[in-house]
Amino acid sequence: MLNWALDLCLSVLMAGLEVAALVAYFFVESLKKWAAQGRSRPDEASRFILMVSAGSLSLALSSYGLARADLPVACATQAVLAALLALLLILGAGSECRKRISRFRGRR
Numbered sequence: 171m172l173n174w175a176l177d178l179c180l181s182v183l184m185a186g187l188e189v190a191a192l193v194a195y196f197f198v199e200s201l202k203k204w205a206a207q208g209r210s211r212p213d214e215a216s217r218f219i220l221m222v223s224a225g226s227l228s229l230a231l232s233s234y235g236l237a238r239a240d241l242p243v244a245c246a247t248q249a250v251l252a253a254l255l256a257l258l259l260i261l262g263a264g265s266e267c268r269k270r271i272s273r274f275r276g277r278r
Contacts, residue, residue, distance in 0.1 A: 173240075180236075181244040188229065188251060195221055215266040222262060226255035 199218075202211065233248035 181247040222259040
């Protein structure tokens with residue numbers, strides 16, 4: 171019973187902290203964009219891709235560690251969050267690729 175309660179509490183706590191960190195990142199980035207009066211800033215996409223890829227990797231590693239510690243609910247929660255961040259990474263990188271390709275074709 172204690173292991174199950176620890177598993178559930180750890181799952182909720184870790185997921186909440188990770189979502190709060192992601193919201194804080196987007197809030198700070200939107201404040202920076204607002205301060206620049208809506209203009210794009212240099213390396214905006216690369217910071218996003220770096221943050222999301224590092225977050226996805228850390229979630230996957232923590233999921234592996236939780237699986238080794240025999241905490242299945244926390245492991246599944248971390249794995250789902252890692253998959254969602256990987257999907258966000260694919261969408262963000264794909265959008266940036268599309269922009270760069272269209273810019274390159276426009277120059278030719």
